[in-house]
Amino acid sequence: MFEHVTPYAGDPILGLMDKFAGDPRGDIKVNLGVGVYYTEDGKLPVLECVKTAEGRIANPPRPRGYLPMDGLAGYKKACQELLFGKDSQVGKDGRVATIATLGGSGALKVGADFIHEWFPNAKCYVSDPTWGNHISIFEGAGLEVGKYPYYDGATIGVKFDEMCAFLNTLNENDVVLLHPCCHNPTGVDLSNEQWDSVLDIIKDKKLIPFMDIAYQGFGDDMDGDAYAIRLAVEKGLSVFVSNSFSKNLSLYGERVGGLSVVAPTKEEADVVLGQLKFTVRRIYSSPPSHGNAVVDTVMNDDELFNQWVGEVYEMRDRIRQMRQKLQDVLTEKLPERDFSYFTKQRGMFSFTGLTAPQVIRLRDEFAIYMVENGRMCVAGLNNANVEYVANSMAEVLK
Numbered sequence: 173m174f175e176h177v178t179p180y181a182g183d184p185i186l187g188l189m190d191k192f193a194g195d196p197r198g199d200i201k202v203n204l205g206v207g208v209y210y211t212e213d214g215k216l217p218v219l220e221c222v223k224t225a226e227g228r229i230a231n232p233p234r235p236r237g238y239l240p241m242d243g244l245a246g247y248k249k250a251c252q253e254l255l256f257g258k259d260s261q262v263g264k265d266g267r268v269a270t271i272a273t274l275g276g277s278g279a280l281k282v283g284a285d286f287i288h289e290w291f292p293n294a295k296c297y298v299s300d301p302t303w304g305n306h307i308s309i310f311e312g313a314g315l316e317v318g319k320y321p322y323y324d325g326a327t328i329g330v331k332f333d334e335m336c337a338f339l340n341t342l343n344e345n346d347v348v349l350l351h352p353c354c355h356n357p358t359g360v361d362l363s364n365e366q367w368d369s370v371l372d373i374i375k376d377k378k379l380i381p382f383m384d385i386a387y388q389g390f391g392d393d394m395d396g397d398a399y400a401i402r403l404a405v406e407k408g409l410s411v412f413v414s415n416s417f418s419k420n421l422s423l424y425g426e427r428v429g430g431l432s433v434v435a436p437t438k439e440e441a442d443v444v445l446g447q448l449k450f451t452v453r454r455i456y457s458s459p460p461s462h463g464n465a466v467v468d469t470v471m472n473d474d475e476l477f478n479q480w481v482g483e484v485y486e487m488r489d490r491i492r493q494m495r496q497k498l499q500d501v502l503t504e505k506l507p508e509r510d511f512s513y514f515t516k517q518r519g520m521f522s523f524t525g526l527t528a529p530q531v532i533r534l535r536d537e538f539a540i541y542m543v544e545n546g547r548m549c550v551a552g553l554n555n556a557n558v559e560y561v562a563n564s565m566a567e568v569l570k
């Protein structure tokens with residue numbers, strides 16, 4: 173019956189987690205693999221604003237009816253305000269179709285299914301490299317996926333001219349998947365001037381920008397990280413935006429995300445919203461109510477909202493301190509090398525420049541786990557392990 177079914181090789185990053193869990197070197201092992209924020213104590217935080225919100229939601233206990241296919245109104249409003257600004261014109265004009273989704277992954281899936289249905293000739297282009305699941309999700313939705321030049325290992329920057337030249341070769345309605353901030357896996361972002369040029373090409377060539385923002389608040393700040401999204405709207409582009417609250421609310425398992433599609437008119441946005449709901453209906457019907465209620469409660473209460481922003485900036489600042497410390501120790505150990513990229517990169521991830529054999533050596537000899545392409549989750553560092561990690565990295569880099 174199932175003889176023809178081939179085994180699933182497993183997700184390389186999640187597989188690494190299993191290996192880490194099974195590593196007996198409990199006193200020294202360090203997990204810099206998975207994209208999760210850990211506190212200084214190495215714990216997954218429960219944010220204070222979330223604790224308060226959950227207290228309110230639990231008392232009195234609420235019945236758990238189905239949510240609407242597109243989620244709670246307050247949740248959708250929160251997505252729009254974070255992405256497009258509090259009193260944005262597109263919001264006031266009703267030109268944004270927003271739905272609550274099962275995490276950022278769910279938003280990508282619903283968006284990809286919608287595009288496959290309504291733009292059947294579209295191909296999707298992702299940055300080289302990108303988060304692996306981008307490729308799986310768009311291919312899984314039936315789109316052909318290609319890569320545009322992005323990361324430049326020589327400069328630990330962006331191959332900007334090559335990227336622009338490549339985008340100029342694409343066809344009308346091809347999808348360009350972009351990371352508005354905190355690029356995963358490299359930590360290397362476009363500058364505001366570069367965004368301006370890229371979005372001009374997208375407009376000229378009539379491409380579809382699809383912006384995936386999973387780390388809002390971890391780069392510059394809430395508004396600064398949404399710069400590219402708002403610029404796309406300013407330029408009159410019909411942009412797709414998938415957002416995730418997994419990291420910035422530390423609500424990974426609640427599956428909280430959103431998909432917003434900006435349309436040229438309110439009428440078109442309404443039609444798009446209807447089709448997004450239908451897409452949801454035939455995959456999973458409606459989003460989970462607990463996550464919706466937490467996001468709605470935090471985001472629509474001024475005090476909780478401000479507390480939340482403060483908590484995100486604490487996470488951001490701790491990551492920045494770890495970047496600095498790593499850079500300082502490595503520079504001291506190997507003064508002939510330039511490690512300034514660690515503090516130039518933004519967000520949770522850093523492309524360390526380590527080769528696969530060096531990453532394997534780190535794991536085998538020092539029990540330090542990161543992704544084989546050299547991606548490190550900086551949020552796995554803390555004052556207790558950062559020097560050990562830096563010294564071990566210096567060893568394998570010698």
Ligand code: PMP
Nearest residue numbers: 207275276277303356386416418
């Ligand atoms: N996009 C990017 C770039 C991500 O890094 C992630 C999470 N690793 C997601 C989307 C998906 O987020 P979620 O866990 O909310 O599905």
